Amino acid sequence: xxxxxxxxxxxxxxCASTCWFLFAASAGSPTSQLSADEPPLTREQEWQRQxxxxxxxxxxxxxxxxxxxxxxxxxxxxxxxxxxGWKGFHPRxxxxxxGSGFAGGIRYAPRLSDGKLDFQxxxxxxxxxxxxxxxxxxxxxxxxxxxxTEFYSRxxxxxxxxxxxxxxxxxKQDRTDFALEDSSYDVSAGWNxxxxxxxxxxxxxxxxxxxxxxxxRFANTETRFSxxxxxxxxxxxxxxxxxxxxxxxxxxxxxxxHAGGKYEIAYSYYDDLKxxxxxxxxxxxxxxxxxxxxxxxxxxxxxxxxxLSDTSAGQSIPFYMMQEIGxxxxxxxxxxxRFRDRxxxxxxxxxxxxAFSGLDMAIFGDAGKVAARRRDVNLQDLESDVGFGxxxxxxxxxxxxxxxxxxxxxxxxxxxFAPIF
Amino acid sequence: xxCSEIHEFSSSQIPLxxxxxxxxxxxxxxxxxxxxxxxxAFAQKFRRDDPIxxxxxxxxxxxxxxxxVADYYDFLENTFFRAGDKxxxxxxxxxxxxxxxxxxWFTNRHGMHAMSLEELVRGPDRGGPTxxxxxxxxxxxxxxxxxxxxxxxxxRTTYQLKFDPLSNPEMATAAEVICTKLxxxxxxxxxxxxIVSFSRNQIExxxxxxFVDLVGKVRPMTDRDVNQILSHAYQGNDGRxxxxxxxxxxxxxxxxxxxxGTRPDDPNDIFPHEHRRELRGLRxxxxxxxxxxxxxxxxxDTLISENGRxxxxxxxxxxxxxxxxxxxxxxxxRAGNEYLWEPGPTFKSIFTxxxxxxxxxxxxxxxxxxxxxxxxxxxxxxxxxxxxxxPAFDNLADDDAFxxxxxxxxxxxxxxxAIVKTGKLSDARAEAYLxxxxxxxxxxxxxxxxxxxxxxxxxxxxxxxxxxxxAATRFLKSVAEAESYQIQWHQFxxxxxxxxxxxxxxxxxxKPLSIPAEAFDGPADGDSGARYAMLEISSQSxxxxxxxxxxxxxxxxxxxxxSVVGVERD
Numbered sequence: 001x002x003x004x005x006x007x008x009x010x011x012x013x014x015c016a017s018t019c020w021f022l023f024a025a026s027a028g029s030p031t032s033q034l035s036a037d038e039p040p041l042t043r044e045q046e047w048q049r050q051x052x053x054x055x056x057x058x059x060x061x062x063x064x065x066x067x068x069x070x071x072x073x074x075x076x077x078x079x080x081x082x083x084x085g086w087k088g089f090h091p092r093x094x095x096x097x098x099g100s101g102f103a104g105g106i107r108y109a110p111r112l113s114d115g116k117l118d119f120q121x122x123x124x125x126x127x128x129x130x131x132x133x134x135x136x137x138x139x140x141x142x143x144x145x146x147x148x149t150e151f152y153s154r155x156x157x158x159x160x161x162x163x164x165x166x167x168x169x170x171x172k173q174d175r176t177d178f179a180l181e182d183s184s185y186d187v188s189a190g191w192n193x194x195x196x197x198x199x200x201x202x203x204x205x206x207x208x209x210x211x212x213x214x215x216x217r218f219a220n221t222e223t224r225f226s227x228x229x230x231x232x233x234x235x236x237x238x239x240x241x242x243x244x245x246x247x248x249x250x251x252x253x254x255x256x257x258h259a260g261g262k263y264e265i266a267y268s269y270y271d272d273l274k275x276x277x278x279x280x281x282x283x284x285x286x287x288x289x290x291x292x293x294x295x296x297x298x299x300x301x302x303x304x305x306x307x308l309s310d311t312s313a314g315q316s317i318p319f320y321m322m323q324e325i326g327x328x329x330x331x332x333x334x335x336x337x338r339f340r341d342r343x344x345x346x347x348x349x350x351x352x353x354x355a356f357s358g359l360d361m362a363i364f365g366d367a368g369k370v371a372a373r374r375r376d377v378n379l380q381d382l383e384s385d386v387g388f389g390x391x392x393x394x395x396x397x398x399x400x401x402x403x404x405x406x407x408x409x410x411x412x413x414x415x416x417f418a419p420i421f
Numbered sequence: 422x423x424c425s426e427i428h429e430f431s432s433s434q435i436p437l438x439x440x441x442x443x444x445x446x447x448x449x450x451x452x453x454x455x456x457x458x459x460x461x462a463f464a465q466k467f468r469r470d471d472p473i474x475x476x477x478x479x480x481x482x483x484x485x486x487x488x489x490v491a492d493y494y495d496f497l498e499n500t501f502f503r504a505g506d507k508x509x510x511x512x513x514x515x516x517x518x519x520x521x522x523x524x525x526w527f528t529n530r531h532g533m534h535a536m537s538l539e540e541l542v543r544g545p546d547r548g549g550p551t552x553x554x555x556x557x558x559x560x561x562x563x564x565x566x567x568x569x570x571x572x573x574x575x576x577r578t579t580y581q582l583k584f585d586p587l588s589n590p591e592m593a594t595a596a597e598v599i600c601t602k603l604x605x606x607x608x609x610x611x612x613x614x615x616i617v618s619f620s621r622n623q624i625e626x627x628x629x630x631x632f633v634d635l636v637g638k639v640r641p642m643t644d645r646d647v648n649q650i651l652s653h654a655y656q657g658n659d660g661r662x663x664x665x666x667x668x669x670x671x672x673x674x675x676x677x678x679x680x681x682g683t684r685p686d687d688p689n690d691i692f693p694h695e696h697r698r699e700l701r702g703l704r705x706x707x708x709x710x711x712x713x714x715x716x717x718x719x720x721x722d723t724l725i726s727e728n729g730r731x732x733x734x735x736x737x738x739x740x741x742x743x744x745x746x747x748x749x750x751x752x753x754x755r756a757g758n759e760y761l762w763e764p765g766p767t768f769k770s771i772f773t774x775x776x777x778x779x780x781x782x783x784x785x786x787x788x789x790x791x792x793x794x795x796x797x798x799x800x801x802x803x804x805x806x807x808x809x810x811x812p813a814f815d816n817l818a819d820d821d822a823f824x825x826x827x828x829x830x831x832x833x834x835x836x837x838x839a840i841v842k843t844g845k846l847s848d849a850r851a852e853a854y855l856x857x858x859x860x861x862x863x864x865x866x867x868x869x870x871x872x873x874x875x876x877x878x879x880x881x882x883x884x885x886x887x888x889x890x891x892a893a894t895r896f897l898k899s900v901a902e903a904e905s906y907q908i909q910w911h912q913f914x915x916x917x918x919x920x921x922x923x924x925x926x927x928x929x930x931x932k933p934l935s936i937p938a939e940a941f942d943g944p945a946d947g948d949s950g951a952r953y954a955m956l957e958i959s960s961q962s963x964x965x966x967x968x969x970x971x972x973x974x975x976x977x978x979x980x981x982x983x984s985v986v987g988v989e990r991d
Contacts, residue, residue, distance in 0.1 A: 039469065039947075040465050040469075041468065042469050043468045043471055043516075044473060044477065047477075048480070051478075051480055051689055055688040058685065058686050058687075060485075060685065060686050067494045070493055071491040073493075074492060075489065077635065077636050077637045081636045083635075084636050114645065294778060294782050294783070297775075297778075297782050353770065353775025356762055356763065356766070356767040357753075358761070361770075361774075
């Protein structure tokens, strides 16, 4: 009862004071400058009041973390700097032999004489201690771009290269490894007859060396294949070589081809200067044709690669200089270097279709073989695989290729930063 | 209301204290209600100054910090997160007639009052670069993808020069100029653009010319730099370069604007951009002109100083990727038909191994290098898309599109022909084709969007009658008038925003419509004494079922004068 009385006495007071507070508060607010007798705000006044209210709380825009990072990259031109390099220095990622692990290094390519001279040198080391160093000096646009000349030198040290034995019947179980080291010094010149027709010559010196492989999971090559079978295991030759090539290339984009073709034939002569036991000749051919339809949103692409080698009597080809097939760029259902011999034939068929503007899909089939004799380079007893792939691309190039291939030796997945062809 | 409810529960059986409490509460609520009522009556639907035709968004503001949109972030945000308020609501910056008031975003031009042919052709231009003296090259072009540089003419006016790609002479420059004229006539702020041709000896390096390289490093510009840029530009048989000279937008660059939200540092910017009618409606204009690059990076905020005040004006910028042009090459067929990333078609294509073919892939384009890829037969205005989702475009409502479509339809065939001529295309067949496409696309825009709502418009009161027209029949030759109109008159209480029907619904076949005497018998506004009536009309047409969507027309009677004060479309 006491509480009720107390309440009844206080409630009106509370109500009154609350009302007064409300009134006072509203009178102080920017939206209530008008008294009850004044007419309502006009539209113009209402909008201006909203602007006044916003004026009191102005602040600069503060982007979120992700947006701030994107702005930083854009404003500081991080991507352009990455592509352009720093004072001619560029990062070098990947690009060594498959199975070498992650490779990184530096490339130095200063801009000389407004692009009339091309100087590049680079070095890279992988997590499996593969090493690669090269140097290039060229004049790519002589005689109004008709003539290009180049000096190129390279040193490689690949400590765990795979070797499964020679011939088409080599076994997956015979996997061994060896260390390969070579140095080369080449000069070349090419003449661009037209935009699509080029011929050229190359000459150079190649010094090779092999040793015990460093991959502890597999036997060393020399323990399974004796020098009696592969004499080059004991002593390695050095070569003087000359090459000539003829190329027709009218693809729309070399690194993201949707139309056109490429036809190239090259002849090479390797003269063993050191041992006079490994002199050989080689003819390489590449045929590519791309058949677009539906405005290049669908493409059927064909490629055939063939290599034929021969030697004079008493000469042989070192196993590590024989042509090999298998891996991301030839027979994708097989390991890298899975088959080696003097001759080979590889055929690739791809159907590519655009999923969206940044991704092409592909289904493909590969077939190929190696052979010791030229007459065995035919369409019989081909190794084959099928698969599908994703090609993330820009207009000019495929920057990421993911291929999944299946063969009788299992499934293989490749992540490559370049197209297959 | 609350008070009467409490009284209903009041009885002698309830203790006194509780009754007193309730009485007190009742007094409190009454006071509170009165207070709210006497506060500025924001509930009022129509204000004294409605319909407003000028939005004075030019109040003096502190100098804002330059606001830059991160290009890739903009793509990611709008593609994968769908930024902005998606609430379905009427555009917020329209006046009570459903029109856009003039502001620093938009000026009613050709859609409101027909511009003369001369005005349309002149567009925003006030005089291009003079060629009496050599132009001074002051810097290479920054931003965008086309090659170019900045020059100053004899009057020291700065222009940015952009060129056509070698593969498509005249294409990008023509598209830029034609669309500049069109967007200007529509009502947007755009830069002055001029097609000019010049010989190499017309230009010389300014002693202070700078070259900003790809990584932002600044060095003195050389003749070799100029020649390098010109090597990417199309050169005519007469040795002259054709270019579009864009005059620098006046004021100080304040950045770009987003198609959602407002600038937190601009007090004049109070309407979220995704709810601004002229930005929602831009989708319709962009569809017509295939402005697929209509995104934030192609907007331009500039700080204007006028009469002692500084404020931001908002421009559309860079029309190189319009019509059949993609600036550096002919437009891709995807543009306008599909976003850069769209999961539906992508997965459909992946899982059918490409056997499902996107319909736009099959479209064929005539071979006009100066036009690029532009067509009108496959085009469907309602399905058109920019490069990636745009929050304002996503919010396009039928009444926004109706507003925009009427402006599009205001361009006659002859006017379009004259504007296309400003593109200075040397191939007469290409010019005729482009004009024909624009006319066909215009008609498709009108045929679709004018018929998604009840297209009655141009309401006015004459004497005691309401007159109106039908935008669809006015602009489209083949569209017949409605067979009848279902009408309903209401008294309208402007303070309470309540309606009181004045009689039964009626079907009429003739216009104008008489205003019944009792329509204005509702309560008067306290301040002005104005009384309001509302007429709801549905048009009956067997060929256009959406004409049945009602239009609500509000009339105001004040001091013996009756006028149309509001129009709303469902």
